[in-house]
Amino acid sequence: MEIVRRPQLKSTAIDRGVPTLPLYRTTPSLEVRLDDFELYAIDRLRVLTGISDGLSRGKRSEEMEKLVTAMAWIFRPVAELWKANMRHPQASELMSKDIISHFVLRLVYCRTEDLRKWFLSMETALFRYRFRLQSAEAQRAALAEFQLPYKAVTAAEFEAIKDKLTLVARSINQTLPAADSIFYKVPFQEVPELVAGRRVFLSDGYAYVAMIQVVSLVATQFRSLLSKALTLTNRKWMSTIREQEKDRLTPIVEALSTSYVGPDYSVGREFGEVSLKDIDNVAKNSFPLCMRHLFDKLREDHHLKHWGRMQLGLFLKGVGLKLDDAVAFWKAEFSQKDYTPYSCQKIISLTPSVGDHHGCPYRHFR
Amino acid sequence: MVIEEAVNGKDDMLIDGQMADQVLPSGFNLNFLNLYYAKLFPYGDIFKWMSYGNDGKHPACDKSYFGRRELSFTLENDIYLRFLSFNSVSELEKGIREKCPFKIDIGPVYSVDPSKRHAYAQSGENVFKPVERELIFDIDITDYDDVRYCCSGADVCLDCWPLMTAAIKVINTALRDDFGFRHILWVYSGRRGVHCWVCDGKARRLTNEQRAAIADYFRVYKGSENSKKKVSLTGHALHPFLVRSYTEVLKDLFEQTLLSSQQIFSTEDRCEKVLEMIPDESVAAELRGRWQKRSSGSKDDINAVRWEHLKHTLQSGRHKGQGLRRCVEEIVFSFSYPRLDMEVSKHMNHLLKAPFCVHPKTGRVCVPIDPVHCHEFDPTTVPTLSQLLQELNSGGMGQEGDNDWDRTSLGESVRFFRSSFLEPLLKACKEEMESAYNSKLQQSKNSLSW
Numbered sequence: 001m002e003i004v005r006r007p008q009l010k011s012t013a014i015d016r017g018v019p020t021l022p023l024y025r026t027t028p029s030l031e032v033r034l035d036d037f038e039l040y041a042i043d044r045l046r047v048l049t050g051i052s053d054g055l056s057r058g059k060r061s062e063e064m065e066k067l068v069t070a071m072a073w074i075f076r077p078v079a080e081l082w083k084a085n086m087r088h089p090q091a092s093e094l095m096s097k098d099i100i101s102h103f104v105l106r107l108v109y110c111r112t113e114d115l116r117k118w119f120l121s122m123e124t125a126l127f128r129y130r131f132r133l134q135s136a137e138a139q140r141a142a143l144a145e146f147q148l149p150y151k152a153v154t155a156a157e158f159e160a161i162k163d164k165l166t167l168v169a170r171s172i173n174q175t176l177p178a179a180d181s182i183f184y185k186v187p188f189q190e191v192p193e194l195v196a197g198r199r200v201f202l203s204d205g206y207a208y209v210a211m212i213q214v215v216s217l218v219a220t221q222f223r224s225l226l227s228k229a230l231t232l233t234n235r236k237w238m239s240t241i242r243e244q245e246k247d248r249l250t251p252i253v254e255a256l257s258t259s260y261v262g263p264d265y266s267v268g269r270e271f272g273e274v275s276l277k278d279i280d281n282v283a284k285n286s287f288p289l290c291m292r293h294l295f296d297k298l299r300e301d302h303h304l305k306h307w308g309r310m311q312l313g314l315f316l317k318g319v320g321l322k323l324d325d326a327v328a329f330w331k332a333e334f335s336q337k338d339y340t341p342y343s344c345q346k347i348i349s350l351t352p353s354v355g356d357h358h359g360c361p362y363r364h365f366r
Numbered sequence: 367m368v369i370e371e372a373v374n375g376k377d378d379m380l381i382d383g384q385m386a387d388q389v390l391p392s393g394f395n396l397n398f399l400n401l402y403y404a405k406l407f408p409y410g411d412i413f414k415w416m417s418y419g420n421d422g423k424h425p426a427c428d429k430s431y432f433g434r435r436e437l438s439f440t441l442e443n444d445i446y447l448r449f450l451s452f453n454s455v456s457e458l459e460k461g462i463r464e465k466c467p468f469k470i471d472i473g474p475v476y477s478v479d480p481s482k483r484h485a486y487a488q489s490g491e492n493v494f495k496p497v498e499r500e501l502i503f504d505i506d507i508t509d510y511d512d513v514r515y516c517c518s519g520a521d522v523c524l525d526c527w528p529l530m531t532a533a534i535k536v537i538n539t540a541l542r543d544d545f546g547f548r549h550i551l552w553v554y555s556g557r558r559g560v561h562c563w564v565c566d567g568k569a570r571r572l573t574n575e576q577r578a579a580i581a582d583y584f585r586v587y588k589g590s591e592n593s594k595k596k597v598s599l600t601g602h603a604l605h606p607f608l609v610r611s612y613t614e615v616l617k618d619l620f621e622q623t624l625l626s627s628q629q630i631f632s633t634e635d636r637c638e639k640v641l642e643m644i645p646d647e648s649v650a651a652e653l654r655g656r657w658q659k660r661s662s663g664s665k666d667d668i669n670a671v672r673w674e675h676l677k678h679t680l681q682s683g684r685h686k687g688q689g690l691r692r693c694v695e696e697i698v699f700s701f702s703y704p705r706l707d708m709e710v711s712k713h714m715n716h717l718l719k720a721p722f723c724v725h726p727k728t729g730r731v732c733v734p735i736d737p738v739h740c741h742e743f744d745p746t747t748v749p750t751l752s753q754l755l756q757e758l759n760s761g762g763m764g765q766e767g768d769n770d771w772d773r774t775s776l777g778e779s780v781r782f783f784r785s786s787f788l789e790p791l792l793k794a795c796k797e798e799m800e801s802a803y804n805s806k807l808q809q810s811k812n813s814l815s816w
Contacts, residue, residue, distance in 0.1 A: 164606045166603075167603045167604070167605065167606050167609065168605055168606065170601065170602040170603035171601040171602070171603045171604055171605045172601060173601060173602065188545060189568075189572065189576050192575050192576050192578070192579035193579070195579040195580065195582075195583050196578065196579040196582035196583060197582070198583055198605045198607065198608075201606055202544035202545065202583075202607070203543065203544065204543070204544075204546040205545055205546025205547075205568070206546070
């Protein structure tokens with residue numbers, strides 16, 4: 001990886017043993033194998049796509065936090081990396097697959113306005129949910145790291161405005177400020193979302209932000225820094241990296257931005273979830289529209305063209321139709337070859353033509 | 367005499383040529399407007415304002431600043447000229463007097479001279495963009511049509527004008543106390559509303575996102591055709607800003623003024639409109655039943671009486687519904703809380719009519735309003751174009767170099783504009799400019815030292 005800046009050598013929370021959330025301020029300087037370069041990026045892309053999916057389904061904050069926790073295994077430190085870079089003074093932080101994958105994806109997603117926008121939104125969302133899951137001390141450390149010029153409200157100030165702070169908390173159904181509550185005093189321009197929702201007390205141009213609202217502050221800062229970094233990365237990519245790396249990283253980077261990483265259907269199942277006798281019922285009630293259409297057509301015509309068979313057949317495998325049942329179902333039309341069921345992206349990309357019934361109804365059907 | 371020409375040239379309405387007794391036809395016409403622009407429009411003050419101190423001699427002054435401000439003219443026949451700019455006060459005056467616009471709008475300060483924007487289009491990256499713009503608000507009484515019964519549409523009267531007064535008080539207090547702004551100008555829009563210009567440097571540099579946040583902070587009314595209840599105050603308490611607005615302005619406005627001036631409970635339809643805002647049908651039914659048994663002979667104002675019934679019923683604690691907690695406040699807010707045009711405030715490139723324009727439909731001048739004494743402001747006595755020209759006419763010959771506006775009712779407005787808005791603003795701009803300049807000097811000195 002390119003060395004952009006030497007990582008700052010200072011006593012960080014890591015040294016004190018507090019697990020930190022990486023802020024991706026500086027590029028790590030270590031060696032990464034080309035394969036890992038791609039693999040780590042794909043894993044992170046899975047996480048970001050999972051978030052994108054969750055958000056578009058309108059999941060609430062608690063659900064999103066659960067989702068992020070479930071995907072956190074992706075960011076566990078990697079043993080091989082550790083061994084290779086043990087000599088490095090800040091090995092512990094830099095070992096993180098988390099950090100490497102983030103910087104790889106910066107290269108991938110810096111290249112157009114749309115890519116940047118998507119990456120920015122998903123990384124900020126990821127950061128926000130991870131931040132909420134951190135301990136109070138880790139959160140304070142992050143605030144300091146960002147060098148946000150926000151002052152903690154003094155005890156005297158707090159007493160003077162305590163009743164107003166209480167009113168605000170009650171108006172938004174938040175826990176009431178107690179004697180030991182920490183509030184930050186911030187210029188109102190820094191927290192537009194909180195101002196817009198009347199979720200903070202304002203006085204003389206300052207917003208009084210509760211610790212639990214600090215997430216917003218930090219996320220805004222994170223987003224702003226990342227946005228600037230992406231612009232710089234893009235410039236560097238266009239001016240030097242793309243050409244320099246045309247035989248090595250560039251093809252990988254370009255391929256990564258077009259690959260869709262959706263839910264992983266490649267996980268095999270041991271149990272039959274759907275049995276042959278139930279299949280008509282299940283098809284009617286639970287199949288996605290594209291599969292239901294194929295199924296109905298098959299029942300009607302007793303025939304499906306090749307892609308239709310592929311799409312439906314692999315779907316049936318994916319939902320757990322036992323092999324014997326499947327064979328019986330297809331009456332020897334099903335092949336022994338082990339294919340992976342198609343993802344939405346793949347189905348959308350298969351254009352049906354005359355006589356075909358496969359494809360995505362939302363994309364292909366009128 | 368020019369005025370005689372203006373009158374006789376256009377309309378043969380006068381028979382007598384007696385100057386002193388002339389009754390000028392009321393209203394608005396191009397000749398009058400020409401005279402207004404020739405004698406009364408305060409070019410110097412507008413120029414000084416828009417320059418924000420950059421027209422001075424200090425080395426920190428940006429001579430290009432005024433020239434990067436967009437203005438637009440709406441001419442007779444609705445011809446609209448955008449992206450106009452002027453480099454000096456004399457160019458400004460010349461431009462306005464030549465074109466005699468029916469309306470002058472002020473836009474943002476751009477990164478480059480707006481009239482030369484096409485030259486920069488080739489460079490690709492967003493070189494032509496707004497860099498500074500006052501934080502502005504537009505409040506129009508027609509947005510309250512569903513809660514005012516005295517007038518509708520373009521009309522405004524002294525029964526509904528208090529809604530504007532309340533809007534000024536609520537917003538002005540919040541801009542000062544909550545947001546810390548100091549240089550705020552309120553202007554009569556000429557017919558049926560008010561405009562607000564927040565001119566602090568901090569305000570001019572706000573991003574669109576921050577402007578939208580401020581507009582949303584002020585937003586309470588979420589009206590549409592489909593919802594019966596357009597104000598919804600959820601939560602166990604009201605935000606301090608809403609509490610202050612309610613206790614200092616809106617409660618009294620509603621109870622002391624609107625109840626009777628709008629006759630809010632005087633007919634069955636109007637009562638029903640309020641009852642629809644109560645989420646608990648049993649409460650509404652109880653009140654409806656009580657009011658149907660109309661007892662004649664009561665000397666007290668029926669609106670006040672019914673309001674007391676309603677408050678008592680909702681606040682008695684007998685009914686414990688989820689939505690009833692803040693129902694009384696919601697009703698008061700529905701009738702009285704400021705309704706802003708959100709779009710005007712959210713975007714830097716939104717244009718707004720300049721103060722001291724004349725409204726073509728009413729002939730009234732867009733004069734500043736003193737927020738401290740806004741309850742004394744009477745839109746029906748604002749100077750009109752013809753009135754001003756009449757005053758000029760009969761004011762006698764002044765000394766050379768005198769300000770003509772001083773001899774008319776406009777004098778009061780211009781003096782107010784200067785003393786309570788322009789002078790403090792320019793003083794602050796000068797201080798800001800000097801301190802920024804000095805700290806930059808200091809910084810470069812520091813970087814030079816080894």
